[in-house]
Amino acid sequence: MVRIAEDEPPGDEELERFWKAGRAWVHTGDGDRPLGYLLGEPLDGGLHIEQVTVHPSAARRGLGRQLIDHADQFAAGEGLTALTLTTFAEVAWNAPYYERLGFHRLADEELTPGLAAVRAHEADLGLDRWPRVCMRRPVRPGAAAG
Secondary structure, three states: OOOHHHHOOOOOHHHHHHHHHOEEEEEOOOOOOOEEEEEEEEEOOOEEEEEEEOOOHHOOOOOHHHHHHHHHHHHHOOOOHHHHHHHOOOOOOOOOHHHOOOOEOOOOOHHHHHHHHHHHHHHHHHHOOOOEEEEEEEOOOOOOOO
């Protein structure tokens, strides 16, 4: 699991792809230094959270929740119906955290084709050495920014 915790962030090309598509959001707190980011990708009628990361020095300040809420507003504005993500099932700052934010775990038979493909790719990368789970949260009513 240490290998995962020390995993490098996405490369410049991947970040630029999300940025150009308008689906990369950065949180700077009250300053001008990036403290966290979220990358989203449309998938099966929802917005799939490809990556959400908050720097450890900024943890427990609500930045991750704020990024996810912003993604929720974006998804609503795009006519998407849900937020989805994949994460580690047993790491306290992963699945249990997302459950507190309103996500629920999906059973294998609930996976959309896109989520099944994401999970297959993660397995190919060796991430299944630790229990993984797909999660979903409906877009919140009135979430679209107005």
